[in-house]
Structure formats: C-alpha cells, structure tokens
Amino acid sequence: MEHTELVRLATTGSVDDGKSTLIGRMLYDTKQIFVDQLEAIEEASKRRGTDYVDLALLTDGLRAEREQGITIDVAYRYFATPKRKFILADTPGHIQYTRNMVTGASTADIALVLVDARLGVLEQTRRHAFIASLLRVPHLVLCVNKMDLVDYSQKVYDDITDDFRSFAARLDIADLRFVPVSALVGDNVVDKSMSMPWYTGSPLLEIIETIHVASDRNLIDARFPVQYVIRPHTMEHHDYRGYAGQIASGVYRPGDDVIVLPSGFESTIASIDTFDGPLEEAPAGLSVVIRLEDHIDISRGDMICRPHNQPQVGQDIDAIVTWMSDAVKLRPGAKYGIKHTTKSARALVRDLHYRFDVSTLHRIEDAPTLDLNEIGRVTLRTTAPLFFDEYRKNRQTGSFILIDEDTNNTVGAGIIGGAAL
Amino acid sequence: MPIVSYQISHLDALEAESIHIIREAVAEAERPVLLFSGGKDSALLLRLAVKAFYPARLPFPVMHVDTGHNFPEVIAFRDATVSELGADLIVASVQVAIDEGRVTEQSGVNASRNRLQIEPLLRAIAENRFDVVFGGARRDEEKARAKERVFSFRDEFGQWDPKNQRPELWSLYNGRHRNGEHLRVFPISNWTEMDVWQYIGAEGIELPSVYFSHTRLVFERDGLLMADSDYITRLDNEEVFEATVRFRTVGDMSCTGAFASTASTVEEIIAEVSATRITERGASRADDRTAEAAMEDRKREGYF
Numbered sequence: 071m072e073h074t075e076l077v078r079l080a081t082t083g084s085v086d087d088g089k090s091t092l093i094g095r096m097l098y099d100t101k102q103i104f105v106d107q108l109e110a111i112e113e114a115s116k117r118r119g120t121d122y123v124d125l126a127l128l129t130d131g132l133r134a135e136r137e138q139g140i141t142i143d144v145a146y147r148y149f150a151t152p153k154r155k156f157i158l159a160d161t162p163g164h165i166q167y168t169r170n171m172v173t174g175a176s177t178a179d180i181a182l183v184l185v186d187a188r189l190g191v192l193e194q195t196r197r198h199a200f201i202a203s204l205l206r207v208p209h210l211v212l213c214v215n216k217m218d219l220v221d222y223s224q225k226v227y228d229d230i231t232d233d234f235r236s237f238a239a240r241l242d243i244a245d246l247r248f249v250p251v252s253a254l255v256g257d258n259v260v261d262k263s264m265s266m267p268w269y270t271g272s273p274l275l276e277i278i279e280t281i282h283v284a285s286d287r288n289l290i291d292a293r294f295p296v297q298y299v300i301r302p303h304t305m306e307h308h309d310y311r312g313y314a315g316q317i318a319s320g321v322y323r324p325g326d327d328v329i330v331l332p333s334g335f336e337s338t339i340a341s342i343d344t345f346d347g348p349l350e351e352a353p354a355g356l357s358v359v360i361r362l363e364d365h366i367d368i369s370r371g372d373m374i375c376r377p378h379n380q381p382q383v384g385q386d387i388d389a390i391v392t393w394m395s396d397a398v399k400l401r402p403g404a405k406y407g408i409k410h411t412t413k414s415a416r417a418l419v420r421d422l423h424y425r426f427d428v429s430t431l432h433r434i435e436d437a438p439t440l441d442l443n444e445i446g447r448v449t450l451r452t453t454a455p456l457f458f459d460e461y462r463k464n465r466q467t468g469s470f471i472l473i474d475e476d477t478n479n480t481v482g483a484g485i486i487g488g489a490a491l
Numbered sequence: 492m493p494i495v496s497y498q499i500s501h502l503d504a505l506e507a508e509s510i511h512i513i514r515e516a517v518a519e520a521e522r523p524v525l526l527f528s529g530g531k532d533s534a535l536l537l538r539l540a541v542k543a544f545y546p547a548r549l550p551f552p553v554m555h556v557d558t559g560h561n562f563p564e565v566i567a568f569r570d571a572t573v574s575e576l577g578a579d580l581i582v583a584s585v586q587v588a589i590d591e592g593r594v595t596e597q598s599g600v601n602a603s604r605n606r607l608q609i610e611p612l613l614r615a616i617a618e619n620r621f622d623v624v625f626g627g628a629r630r631d632e633e634k635a636r637a638k639e640r641v642f643s644f645r646d647e648f649g650q651w652d653p654k655n656q657r658p659e660l661w662s663l664y665n666g667r668h669r670n671g672e673h674l675r676v677f678p679i680s681n682w683t684e685m686d687v688w689q690y691i692g693a694e695g696i697e698l699p700s701v702y703f704s705h706t707r708l709v710f711e712r713d714g715l716l717m718a719d720s721d722y723i724t725r726l727d728n729e730e731v732f733e734a735t736v737r738f739r740t741v742g743d744m745s746c747t748g749a750f751a752s753t754a755s756t757v758e759e760i761i762a763e764v765s766a767t768r769i770t771e772r773g774a775s776r777a778d779d780r781t782a783e784a785a786m787e788d789r790k791r792e793g794y795f
C-alpha cells in the first residue's frame with residue numbers, strides 16, 4: 071500500500087471571488103469530476119441560461135442554497151493526487167458566515183484565501199486571514215484570482231501581495247504563500263500558466279501537494295485524553311483493563327512513565343494495543359488502547375501524560391470565543407455546557423473583556439454580549455478542572471465548544487489563551 | 492510488533508478518526524445501534540466498530556432495515572457476518588410495515604421501496620429507544636451528504652434540518668439530546684469510494700459476492716443493467732439477457748443497477764474504480780436520478 075498523506079484544506083473568499091469555480095477547476099483538472107456530474111451541471115447551466123459550463127455548480131449543495139444561488143454551509147469535498155488525499159472544507163466568505171469559516175479552519179492544515187485581482191485586498195480578505203491565523207492554520211496561500219481580467223498584470227499582482235503582506239505582518243501566520251490564478255481559464259491551478267511568465271512559482275496544486283504538513287503536528291507534549299475504558303469481561307481477557315483514546319499530541323511507547331490527571335497517580339505503560347496488534351510506538355493522531363502496569367481508577371475525561379511534561383490544570387480559563395448561535399447571545403454571568411477533549415463540564419462566563427472588530431483587529435471594549443459570528447475574549451470558570459494547553463501550542467488540548475443547556479446546540483467555539491488569574 | 496512511523500498514511504488517519512468518532516458516540520450514548528445493510532460501506536463501518544472496542548465485544552446491536560427486495564447473497568452475507576461476531580441483529584421490516592398498512596407499496600414500472608424504509612427505521616429507533624444510530628454514509632456520495640455533520644441531530648420526528656445543524660469543530664462532537672431525539676452518527680463521512688476499497692483490500696474484509704464479477708440475467712433500463720427478479724416489473728421491450736456484471740453499490744434489487752465488469756478481485760476493482768468516469772450513485776442508483784434533490788428530500792424525512 072502506497073503511503074498517501076491526508077491533508078485538510080479550507081477555502082474561503084468573498085462572494086463572487088471565484089471560489090466555487092476554483093474548486094470546480096481543481097476537481098475537474100485532477101479528473102475527480104465524473105461524467106454524470108458533468109452532465110448534470112451542463113444541464114443546470116443550460117437551464118439557467120449560462121453559456122459555458124458553470125464549474126461552480128459542482129460544489130453547490132442543498133436546495134435552499136441552489137435557490138439563493140450561494141453556498142451557505144461548510145461543504146466537504148474530496149480529491150486525491152498520487153501523493154496526497156485532500157479533504158477540502160469549502161466555507162462561504164461573507165461576514166454572516168464567520169462561524170462556518172471558523173469551523174472549516176479548525177481542522178485545516180492549509181487555508182486557501184481568494185481575492186479578486188480587480189478588487190485587491192478587501193476588508194473581507196483581512197477577516198479571512200485573521201480567522202485563519204486565530205485558528206492556527208499553519209499555512210496560508212493567498213490566491214489572486216481572475217488574473218485574466220487584469221491582463222495578467224504583474225504590477226496588479228505585486229501590489230496585492232505587498233498590501234496583504236503588510237497586513238499579515240500583524241498576524242501570526244507561520245507560512246504565507248501567494249499564487250496568481252485564473253480559475254475560469256485554468257491558469258496556475260493545475261498547470262503552469264503560459265500567460266504569466268513573470269511568475270516563477272508553482273501552480274496551486276503543486277503548492278498544496280508539497281507543503282510539508284507532517285511536522286505541524288505536536289509530537290513533543292504527550293497528551294492522551296481517556297475516551298472510553300475497555301473491560302471485556304470475557305474468559306480470555308478476564309482482567310483486561312485498557313484506556314481507549316486518540317493521542318492528541320506527542321508520542322507514547324510501552325515502558326514510558328506516565329502520570330494520570332486529575333488523580334496524580336503515576337504508573338508505566340504496559341502496552342499500547344490495537345486490533346492489529348500491540349505497537350512499539352504510537353504518535354499523535356492514532357486511536358489506540360493504553361494499558362498501565364498498575365490498577366488505578368481512571369475514567370473518561372482523565373488524561374494520561376508524562377510526569378515531567380504536564381498540561382495546565384485549572385478551572386479558570388482565558389479564551390477567545392467565536393459565537394455561533396443566532397438564538398442566544400453570549401452574556402457575562404451565563405452558564406453553558408463545555409466540552410474540552412473528552413471531558414464535559416459546565417462553564418460560567420466570568421467576564422467578557424472585549425470583542426474583536428474582525429476586519430480591523432481593533433478591540434471593542436465594553437461589549438455587553440457576543441452575537442452570532444462575533445469573536446471576543448472571555449474568562450471562564452468551569453465546574454471541574456480542565457487539563458489544557460495554550461491553543462497556539464496544541465490545537466487539540468487548547469480548544470473547546472460551548473453548548474446551550476436548554477437546546478443542546480453548540481453555541482460557541484473557544485481557543486484557550488492560558489489560565490486566567 | 493508492527494512499527495509505526497510518525498508519518499501516518501491516509502488510511503491510518505481515516506481509521507483513527509472513525510474509531511475516535513465511534514468511541515465518542517458510544518461513550519455519550521445510552522442505547523447505540525449500528526445500521527448494517529450488508530453493503531461494503533456498512534461492512535467497513537462494522538469492522539471499524541469492532542476495532543474501536545477490541546478486545547471487548549461490540550457493545551451494541553446491529554440493525555438492518557429489510558426492504559424484502561434484497562439480493563439473497565447480501566442477506567446471506569449479513570447473517571454470516573453477524574453470527575460470526577456474535578452480535579445481536581435487529582431486523583426492521585418494510586414488508587411487515589406494508590402488511591400492517593403503515594406504508595403503501597408503490598406501483599408501476601419504477602416502483603421502489605426505497606422511501607418506504609423511513610417508517611420502519613424510525614419506528615424501530617423509537618421502539619428500541621436508540622439514541623445513537625451509526626450509519627455508513629459518506630460525504631463524497633452525494634451533494635446533500637457533503638454538508639451533513641458527523642453527529643447529525645434528529646428531532647423527535649426523526650427529521651433532519653439542513654439549515655439548523657450544529658456547528659462541528661476540531662474533533663469535538665456534540666452528542667447531547669433529549670429523550671425521544673437521536674443522533675445519526677456517520678463515522679466514515681470523510682472516506683471516498685477509493686479509500687473504502689483500498690482499506691477493504693488492505694484489511695481483507697469480506698464482502699457479498701455481488702460486488703465481484705459474476706454472470707446473471709439482466710435487462711437494460713436507462714443505461715443501467717437491472718437484475719431480473721420478481722421485485723421489478725419489466726416493460727415489453729426490455730429483454731432479458733445474460734451478462735458478466737458486478738454491482739458498485741448494493742441496495743434493493745428493484746433500484747440497484749449493475750454494469751458490465753470482469754473485475755473479480757479487490758485489486759481489479761480498485762483499478763476499475765480509478766479509471767471510471769461515473770459516480771457510484773450515477774452508476775447504480777435509479778432512485779437518485781429521479782430528481783436533483785431526491786436525496787435531500789428523503790433525508791429531511793428521516794432517511795439514512
């Protein structure tokens with residue numbers, strides 16, 4: 071079996087920047103579009119009176135969206151090249167869909183942000199970049215689209231990239247790249263464009279195929295949130311007691327000394343089991359079962375880590391929250407359900423410090439509430455201690471969701487800045 | 492001992508994600524159940540579920556919504572798989588629903604029991620008070636599925652509301668629900684048809700024989716080769732002939748089409764799938780061709 075790597079992308083752009091066309095183009099040029107899908111969109115294009123096959127229709131989902139003619143939810147697309155399998159979270163760019171972009175960015179390795187070459191960097195572009203940096207997407211590629219409409223001008227492209235760079239300097243983007251494209255014509259999407267000889271970089275597909283993502287994982291800090299306790303109660307495995315979970319970060323090996331939180335009991339890893347046999351080594355990302363040498367009382371929500379590298383433990387947490395509900399607002403003093411790793415508890419909003427103007431990055435002090443799509447800094451107090459790291463060090467143990475206890479809806483997404491005083 | 496490198500292959504990554512989802516759902520559910528049709532996606536799902544709890548036994552039953560129009564090979568496979576695992580099988584029967592007058596059989600040439608599955612499915616969920624129902628749907632199958640959550644909330648009527656889905660971030664899933672409501676959980680959402688076949692090949696997962704090339708009596712309708720059976724009414728001009736075929740998906744005999752193929756091993760199927768230019772559903776599902784939004788409409792009512 072060849073070792074194809076799994077890479078997660080998030081795409082965003084303002085309405086009409088050409089995002090759907092770009093995605094359609096990537097799927098089409100990498101031969102992921104099937105004849106029947108093509109026929110269906112040809113027919114739909116004809117019905118709507120467009121005179122070319124609208125590749126954007128390939129990624130248009132639900133009926134409501136078709137009626138309104140815009141994408142209103144995160145949709146997932148899949149395509150593969152011989153080296154990589156891509157999961158693409160297609161997120162709409164309008165400000166009223168900030169929550170969708172945050173959703174798409176939460177798991178992304180690479181963010182593709184589109185701009186229209188005729189319009190350059192807009193307020194929306196800055197917002198998209200801010201969200202990608204906030205959510206710690208490790209790589210951002212700014213795709214300057216519709217180059218065919220600006221005569222493939224290098225000057226236009228350079229001005230846009232300069233403009234974006236100076237804004238991005240205020241953000242925390244680990245790896246920033248640029249590519250001039252025409253999604254409609256196909257320039258620099260899969261094949262290198264003949265119309266822009268001045269561009270010496272790679273086409274978009276090659277960029278996303280070669281960006282190194284394996285090292286973005288945190289392989290240093292061993293964090294294993296216990297998900298489920300496995301006790302077979304069978305003759306064969308009479309005394310078996312294993313802790314199932316997905317390794318959030320770090321690497322685990324049999325023989326490792328470990329400490330279990332919150333109890334603080336120490337033990338040693340006896341074995342790391344899977345259906346396919348025990349492992350000598352298990353890195354972040356794998357779902358395994360850990361057995362310990364000692365019988366300790368451990369349950370779901372506990373964390374197995376190393377004695378000399380522990381997460382922070384606390385009930386007072388400083389966090390940036392994106393509000394995702396149109397039914398209720400985040401208010402200081404309100405209580406929510408919180409889910410962090412495999413642990414569920416309740417959280418009280420002690421304080422709402424400020425809200426971001428997500429386009430200018432200005433802080434708006436004295437914001438009374440957070441509304442749908444607003445992002446702000448809060449202090450939370452939880453009913454039980456959480457075992458957490460700063461989000462910028464660990465996307466798994468630094469993230470949480472807030473749940474409305476009346477409706478059970480997910481209403482907020484939080485990233486942890488650190489312990490609150 | 493197998494040695495794991497720090498670089499994880501895409502199949503390992505998908506497997507780990509699916510196992511995480513299954514454990515997460517079970518940890519937070521009171522009465523989970525896994526939908527098992529005997530098709531390749533549900534065979535994959537079942538394998539992942541077994542892996543998730545190994546060495547313990549599967550901590551929940553499996554359920555089949557039996558239309559009564561299944562391929563006999565698939566039913567035999569279903570029964571053999573379930574008994575080998577020692578799992579409990581619940582059968583929700585469309586035929587019984589028809590006999591009891593709860594649903595009405597369609598008539599005519601394109602009659603299908605597809606939509607009729609909704610009633611017995613929701614009834615069985617309610618009767619057994621299942622609160623998590625695992626399904627083997629994949630997002631790459633169909634447009635409406637592309638936007639559905641991994642943990643997909645269903646109200647007390649089993650309805651899906653595409654406009655009001657819970658945001659789903661990182662690998663944090665919200666399984667909360669009240670009595671009478673349930674969650675459909677789709678652990679293989681992110682797998683493509685190709686991933687499924689690669690994994691089935693790598694793991695040596697058994698499948699019903701209809702997935703592999705065989706000869707059978709068929710007739711042609713709308714470009715699909717339909718198996719000749721008691722469950723489908725032929726038109727006068729639809730002549731039966733013998734062909735070497737296989738099925739790309741396995742649903743009802745009345746609405747699942749075959750296509751000419753000589754692929755008789757997983758390797759040959761992978762080669763065929765990589766060369767094909769037609770989607771799985773387009774190649775085999777008569778029911779999804781009826782309307783652009785056929786799947787979305789069914790899903791809103793509580794379909795898989």
Ligand SMILES: Nc1nc2c(ncn2[C@@H]2O[C@H](COP(=O)(O)OP(=O)(O)O)[C@@H](O)[C@H]2O)c(=O)[nH]1
Nearest residue numbers: 084085086087088089090091126216252253254
């Ligand atoms: N000339 C030109 N038009 C484009 C290009 N990309 C997209 N478009 C057009 O811009 C319009 C909006 O594109 P669409 O993909 O629907 O934008 P979205 O709203 O970002 O998904 C459509 O009419 C596209 O045909 C491009 O590279 N060049």
